[in-house]
Amino acid sequence: QQQVKQSPQSLIVQKGGISIINCAYENTAFDYFPWYQQFPGKGPALLIAIRPDVSEKKEGRFTISFNKSAKQFSLHIMDSQPGDSATYFCAARARSNDYKLSFGAGTTVTVRA
Amino acid sequence: NAGVTQTPKFRVLKTGQSMTLLCAQDMNHEYMYWYRQDPGMGLRLIHYSVGEGTTAKGEVPDGYNVSRLKKQNFLLGLESAAPSQTSVYFCASSYSLGTDTQYFGPGTRLTVL
Numbered sequence: 001q002q003q004v005k006q007s008p009q010s011l012i013v014q015k016g017g018i019s020i021i022n023c024a025y026e027n028t029a030f031d032y033f034p035w036y037q038q039f040p041g042k043g044p045a046l047l048i049a050i051r052p053d054v055s056e057k058k059e060g061r062f063t064i065s066f067n068k069s070a071k072q073f074s075l076h077i078m079d080s081q082p083g084d085s086a087t088y089f090c091a092a093r094a095r096s097n098d099y100k101l102s103f104g105a106g107t108t109v110t111v112r113a
Numbered sequence: 114n115a116g117v118t119q120t121p122k123f124r125v126l127k128t129g130q131s132m133t134l135l136c137a138q139d140m141n142h143e144y145m146y147w148y149r150q151d152p153g154m155g156l157r158l159i160h161y162s163v164g165e166g167t168t169a170k171g172e173v174p175d176g177y178n179v180s181r182l183k184k185q186n187f188l189l190g191l192e193s194a195a196p197s198q199t200s201v202y203f204c205a206s207s208y209s210l211g212t213d214t215q216y217f218g219p220g221t222r223l224t225v226l
Contacts, residue, residue, distance in 0.1 A: 043217030103155035
């Protein structure tokens with residue numbers, strides 16, 4: 001049973017649009033929430049991460065919004081570009097679990113030119 | 114600096130055959146991980162290592178064995194391959210369990226017939 005539930009499974013967005021991916025969790029011991037980006041045929045790479053003491057973190061066109069009370073966090077990709085077409089994984093980590101990452105199922109984002 | 118490398122890139126096995134996947138990292142990282150990636154399942158941790166000579170079970174360890182004889186290498190073995198082990202396998206490494214970033218290799222696509 002996955003500890004982090006991710007949705008949607010896939011999405012298509014027009015160039016310049018906003019992509020939104022949502023993740024939810026139950027384990028309140030999670031203390032670190034990274035997002036990984038994976039291009040076809042490649043391994044995942046860290047994109048952006050947030051800790052639960054902040055509600056939002058922005059890096060360029062990528063923003064994580066975090067709602068601790070709702071146990072939800074989301075990735076927003078602003079001004080989506082064709083080069084953003086990839087699979088995105090949310091994850092969470094707990095010290096009580098030896099800091100091992102629990103990954104969501106992934107969202108495949110396709111940006112149409 | 115090659116980062117994390119994996120060999121082989123592709124492999125086809127028959128049921129019951131054995132094989133070893135090799136992961137190497139040149140970043141002097143203490144921690145190494147083996148994941149499998151299946152459609153709709155995200156990344157699931159098979160085994161991990163917190164240092165040379167040590168290994169631990171992850172989320173889905175059955176049917177796999179690992180060894181970490183040298184700090185830079187982490188081997189994943191399948192003693193008797195089964196079709197359920199058809200997957201893409203990723204190795205990752207990090208400086209410590211508490212460190213934010215795991216660096217992933219390019220993956221090995223394994224098919225068991």
